[in-house]
Amino acid sequence: MPVRYRSERxxxxxxxxxxxxxxxxxxxxxxxxxxxxxxxxxxxxxxxLLDLPVAS
Numbered sequence: 001m002p003v004r005y006r007s008e009r010x011x012x013x014x015x016x017x018x019x020x021x022x023x024x025x026x027x028x029x030x031x032x033x034x035x036x037x038x039x040x041x042x043x044x045x046x047x048x049l050l051d052l053p054v055a056s
Contacts, residue, residue: 013043 004013017032017040024030032040042050 010043010046014040017043 004010004016017036021032024032031037041047
């Protein structure tokens with residue numbers, strides 16, 4: 001997900017997460033792991049914390 005997001009492909013990054021979430025819930029009775037949920041929200045909001053630092 002982060003690679004696609006950083007390549008300015010936010011929609012594609014979200015497409016990775018969206019289909020997996022209902023499968024995890026309905027078939028496996030699991031919630032997405034904490035790290036995946038923490039990554040999903042910043043991608044939704046285009047959080048600048050996901051941007052790579054610029055080398056000086």
